[in-house]
Amino acid sequence: MSSPTEAPEPPLSAPRSERWTYFCPRHESSWLAEVIAADERFSPAPAGTRADFAWVHTLNETELAVFRSARVRGGNGVSGVEVLEDKFKFALLTQRDQCKDANLESYACESIAQLARVCAAVFADKNGKAEAGTWIVKDARANCGDGLFVVMSHNWRDVIASLTSELQTATAGRVPPSFVLQKYIEEPELWNGKFKYHCRLFLVLRADGAAFLHSHALAHVANKPYTLEPDHVADPQVHLSNVSKNHSDADLFHGCPIIALEEFFGSNRLEAVCTLFANVFMAARPFMEHQQAASDFCLIGADLMFETSGAPRLLECNVPPGIGNYDSHVPADQYAFTNALFSTLLDTFVLPALSGQTQSPSAPSGTETSKGQSWLQVCEPRSAFLPQDAERRGFNALSWKVYQRRALKGPGNRPAQPQQNQEQQQPSAA
Structure with missing residues (x-):
């Protein structure tokens, strides 16, 4: 993969005297x-009018028509992106050849009964030895x-019994x-050499297939x-680094430290992370082939x-992330960071699109934004893009349905069966 390149330098102001309109x-x-309400370049779209830009987290019937009529759509604007968001679908997606080397062994289970069967196979003794190690069950x-x-x-049987x-x-x-x-991940890289942690990375995936890492x-x-001691296996503040499971204990909570990727990762690990995302997005591309507009x-x-080896592992994707859930716990520096994140999102992906600057399939180039943040391109756009109507966009779901049916029954979604020991494999003497 070529080195990641920076997204286009954003315009300093809207290229017209009136404000752009938005729906949120x-x-x-x-x-x-x-952020957009405080931006002087935008104003709310009057009721019954077509918005220049629409941002919707979760679509409902009332907002669908407004969202689809906007010139640029963001937030959840890419058809088929649920193959990244849905944990069940994501597990099947990462079984594709493009993703296998970079992601964690995962099995998608359609029911508790199937989960029980998969756990039984995973934790079955192999030649008298329990070698399965540690796993995590996720309600998709x-x-x-x-x-x-x-x-x-x-403890896996107890978890199955509780879920049942x-x-x-x-x-x-x-x-x-x-x-x-x-x-x-039994040997994760630890924060300050002591605490489990994960990085919440921010990416933009555009409808033309281009992808950018913040x-x-x-x-x-x-x-x-x-620790992996069995006595602590059920303690969420040991094993879960999610903010929602840790922020309520003010004495122990670390906050959400801001990290600059190039400095924190180093060039080699940053390159590995960019390659990981490029592979995942390319694996998902057949299920997001049909889109309304390239700039969505x-x-x-x-x-x-x-991992302690330095290998990056992608746990899950949230589309879009619910950043506002913990605003009462966000210190001033993180509040400023998040404001800048969304401001540069407008500068880099909305205003240029409204000005007609994002239709070229060539790799963008540019400089860091004025807020000290930038977007690095990790995936090239498609060589050609044709806007599709709603009926054609339905083929994304159809393509996934066909793949899912095949993947659920495929070898990638079945754990290896335990081998019989040597004595059992020998035929009995006549």
């Missing part, structure tokens, strides 16, 4: 609403650190959950020192962890 739902909590529909369970050979009981008492009509069983990120750090984009909050 009143319930929007992803920080963009606050849960967020904010909920629905995560660290499992080992001694919870499902039996769930409200009638609830859609049964799907699950992912993912290999746990130059700065946040570190999410677990409150308590890391989604914001991704990707959670990435390093």
Whole structure:
């Protein structure tokens, strides 16, 4: 892969005397609403008019028409991006050849019964030895650190029993959950040599296939020192670095330290991270082939962890990340960082698109933004792009449905069966 390049230098102001109009739902909590409302280059679109820019976190029927009619769509603006957001689909996606070397061994399970069978196979003794190590069960529909369970050979049956009981008492009509069983990183790189952590990286994936990594990120750090001792396997403040599981303990909470990727990662690891994302986005491209406009984009909050070997591992993608959930816990420097993040998002991906500057498939070049933040290109756009109507965009979901049906039954979604020991393999003497 070529070295990542910086996104285009943004214009200093809108290329016309009047303001650009925008639509952002009143319930929007992803920080963009606050930033764009304070930006003098934008004003709210009057009711019943077409907005220049629309940002929607989760679409509903009321907002769908407004969103689709806007000139530029952001937030959740790429059709088919759920293959990255949905943990169940993401587990199947990362079984594709492009992703296998960089991501964690994962199995997608359509039910608790299937999860139980997969766990039984994973934790089965192999020649009399329990070699499976540590795994993590994920409820594919849960967020904010909920629905995560660290499992080992001694406790996986208890976790299955608890999930089964919870499902039996769930409200009638609830859609049964799907699950992912993912290999746990047993030797993670530790924050200050002591605490488990992951990096919350920010990326933009554009509808034409181009992808960009933000130059700065946040570190999410677990409150308590890391250990794999069985007595601590159920302690979320040891094993879960999600902010939602740690911020309530003010005495132990590390905050969300800001990290500059080039300085914190180093050039070699940054290159490895860019390659990882390029491979993931290329693996997902067949399921996001049909789009409304090249300049539409989604914001991704990707959670990435390093092993002690330095190898990066992508845990999951949040599209878009709910950054506003913990605003009461954000110190002044992180508040300023997040404001700058969304401001440069407008500068780099919205204003140039409104000015017609993002249609070229050539690799962009440019300089760092005035706010000290920049976007590094990690994936080239498609060589050609044709806008598609809503009916054609439905083929993204159809392509995924075909792939999912095949992948669920494929060898990549089945753990290796335990081998019989030597004595069992010998045929009996006549």
